[in-house]
Amino acid sequence: MTDFPFLSILTLFPLVGAAVVAFIPKTRAQLAKTVALVWSLLVLALSVVMWIVFEAGGDRFQFRESYQWIPTWDARFTFAADGIALVMLMLIAVLVPAVILASWHDVDESKRSVPTYFALLLALECTMIGVFAAADVFLFYVFFEVMLVPMYFIIGSYGGARRQYAAVKFFLYSLVGGLFMLAAVIGLWVVGGHTFDWQKLSDVSAAFDTNTARWLFLGFFIAFAVKAPFFPFHTWLPDAGVAAPAPAAALLVGVLDKVGTFGILRYCLPLFPEASRWFAPAALILGVIGIIYAALLAVGQHDLKRLVSYTSIAHFGFIGIGIFAFTTQAGTGSVLYMVNHGLATGLLFLVVGMFVARRGSALISDFGGAGKLVPVLAGVLFFAGLASLALPGTAPFVSEFLVLIGTFTVHKVYAVIATVGIILAAAYVLWMVQRTTQGTLNPALTEVPAMHKDITLREKIVVAPLVLLLLILGFYPKPVTDVINPAVEATMQDIGTTDPAPTAVANGRVAP
Template identity: 85%
Template sequence: MKDFPFLSILTLLPLVGAVVVACIPRAKAELAKLVALIWSLVVLALSIVMWVAFTVDSQDRFQFHESYSWIPAWGANFTFAADGIALVMLMLVAVLFPVVILASWHDVDSSRRSAPTYFALLLAFEFTMIGVFAAADIFLFYVFFEIMLIPMYFIIGSFGSGQKQYAAVKFFLYSLVGGLFMLASVVGLWVVGGHTFDFEALVKAGGSINTDTARWLFLGFFVAFAIKAPFFPFHTWLPDSGGAAPAGAAALLVGVMDKVGTFGILRYCLPLFPEASRWFAPAALVLAVIGIIYAALLAVGQNDLKRLVSYTSIAHFGFIGIGIFAFTTQGGTGSVLYMVNHGLATGLLFIVVGMFVARRGSALVSDFGGAGKLVPVLAGVLFFAGLASLALPGTAPFVSEFLVLIGTFSTHKPYAVIATAGIVLAAAYVLWMIQRTTQGTLNPALDAVPAMRKDLTLREKVVVAPLIVLLLVLGFYPKPVTDVINPAVQATLQDVGTQDPTPTVADGKAGR
């Protein structure tokens, strides 16, 4: 089964599906939705088979390796491979897309916009997401890194709301500028790395790169990934894009696409430029901690639900950042697990917020108040999603946040202590949001909105149920995921040349 071309088929399947859905006549909107959903479920089924085929205790760092000639003169190939970090991200993509497609069933008004086009763009976006996580050739990764902007740009600009054109252009320009920094580093790496784009060959050649050159190359990659994540101060595009995008697309934007930034730091910055990673680590830790506190404070003052959730994500990415640059197994594993759990929790939160916005016709917190009296089940799901987002014990994000903090505390105590304050702020902005929207006295204006009396439908229950189950299961039993992540994190730390600090126990006599 290991010889089966899982990754190339997984990458191409959504692209073929996007073409098929795009060819469906606009008048057959329901057919387009059904085909898109079935296609995404096939991708999920194949991903599950690949997960089962993955060998946790393999001696090989990368599995499911495939390579096909592409541009021989440049040393570029269609090379795909997956370690544990890439595998869990691929599974996150495969899980979220069918959920989002089903959640977006009524997001497109077929009388004004083309439903087949919207769902074709979603599948095209899935194609780019799988490609960027599966690529093991740096030039191929860069190509996917750039083209993934296109479907999301059109989703925001054509199917969004509010200042959608402004948000789409800002999103595109920020990402494009980051891509240009990366392109410069990709070219430079090709020149000094032996005229190849093969990741494993470049890792071996990394030790021979001049220190100053390696630092400049690291900076080019890091800026691109920091914008994509986004880290402070490169974050300003996210609240605009998350606020303007349809709720389902926003769930993908924050739940999956932003992970490309943190994945890129782990996969490329650390192994390719080990000395530069250690040299830049203090600055990266400072930016991550500032992002945690700064974004949390801004989230508290938001009146727009979707922008509020976007700001919470910036704070969460700060936690991921300190876990990465703590250079410990606990911190690194916690960061990767955080990427998965954040995708599930924030994806659920965005989807549920979208359900409220669709019923009320407004995303403003001030337009709600006491909504739980009209839609108690939906309000309960919002409450659960909020608690998962603030990492309540028993939910999956708690495990990852705990690992990040203990992994960081063992090497960088001040950063871990400051980051812990972000947990308190998270409780403030999440609970205040829930109190203002679903609790308290019923806003009389809600009574005049018939849709606000409609609680969770069967379709909506099917949408939220898998995410709730995963958040609870991984909250109590994360071992199947951490077992996959750990070897890849340890291999990355070995590339960086760091190791976990030796535990120290104070001397003392028993009975004292």
């Protein structure tokens, strides 16, 4: 079945679903939601089949498809997936149905079109799958830019207060980053032999002029740093995270941001190996600054959604140092972190959204003792918080451990500084949980009817798969790491780095 066109079907199928849902009359809101959910579950089913068929020890890129597009530029509809892309495609397939189900009652039918909202979610799924599946640089750029459109309308039309400001800021930041990428894409086409094919460019990348390669690397890196976002390109995310509907924000921080780190792994490192090594110290510094800076800001937040947004910036710092440590352990940890962060922070945003929907406010001061009224929902929030701070036994612990130990072998100072972020993570997560669900019950909560209704069956179905995956991958990550490892090892070979030789302690001395 490796010849089956999985990637093109996975890319187009949600787009067809979006068109179907968009044409459902506004008066049939329930039908629109049901069709969108079923459509996303079909994408999930096909993704599971693709995961089963994928050969972890086989070719680096599998499910390759290529169709003619713009012959003059040698731009083609080329799709292919390595282990890194595959795990991200599975993350999308898992999160989108959860987001659709979590959004069931988020849209006010009297003010906004329900079919349009769910059509936008499916359109967003199409572009997210396309950007991870593309094996043509120009095709990747097109999906990278088009991906902004559905999220812009989701934030700007269906978000909360200051939604228009947040949507414009999100769009402008991403658009400016995209302009840097466009310049780099054009330059890459010129120096790469007038082709956009990733494999052809990878084969000739060693012949690129050093200064040219560094400038091209910088163009791609800035675009990816904005998308991730890395410090200091991060300021759009807290505003977008607060303004977006909570389920959409789960996709924003759980998947869309990963395009940045994926782009670095797929394009910056293999196509510009010397430039990657040259820029690595600066990237490592930005990574550790982002970890500490964002964690400190998270500690001081009074808005639940803004707090979760800052935690994501800190987590991307860990992913960044893992990528630029250039060790297999750290690289595998970074990719696994991308998956686990999507699950943990996606779950956290979804549960926060459930609290906000009940209370009508995201301010922490408007809660207090909420666990006495909604104990099960409070327990899920506590678990999501513990997963976000990488408690042992949850999936993020494995990835964070791999990043830190892989970085420590080559950059001890950066690893030690990053460890401080773990302490700060415990502070902001436990502070959030304590102020929100523990302590004396806020009398105002008793006057809110929705706060007397604990987690519903629909909400249980939303959170249960994510909780289960976080626990399973926390104790047994092997099925995922077996897929990731070959792709990471191939990337390390592309940039010409090898893991440091292991050392042993003998008679009190460290010996090679």
